[in-house]
Amino acid sequence: MAKGKINALQCPECGEDGSQQYYRYCRKCQQPYVMVARDKREISGDFDVVDWFSSRSSAGLIVEDKRSGQQYSIYMSDVFELIKGTRLTGCTLEETKKGSAYGWKVITKEEAV
Structure with a gap:
């Protein structure tokens, strides 16, 4: 089964993966990340x-x-x-309101009365 390719950020000097980073530059060698096509990882x-x-x-x-x-x-x-x-068993749901929206939340046994 072929995984395919993905475009990701990578340091051109040391090869560090920049796709999970919040920075535009490599932390190791301070080079700007560049976009490369690489195999997808699992x-x-x-x-x-x-x-x-x-x-x-x-x-x-x-x-x-x-x-x-x-x-x-x-x-x-x-x-x-x-x-x-997935079956949710033994749960207690309680009506809730967040802003103007109504919904339900799961409460613990200690919260249930």
Whole structure:
């Protein structure tokens, strides 16, 4: 199965991957990152959800590889596809309002009355 290519930022001098960085320059050699086409990577393992993120255009989870400590951002559309069909058993839902929107939230057993 061919993984295909992806356009990603990379340091032209040392090859450091800049796609997960917030900087425009390599931290090692201070060269500006350039866009290169490279093979897509795959990472397998056990991941813990450590945080979440939200922006104007997307939201998602930040997961951490238990072995390496490396963190990865996963878009919510992919998370939703992953959990589609999952049965939530023994949950208590409570009606809530955020701004003008109504919805439901999961509450813990201690919060349930």
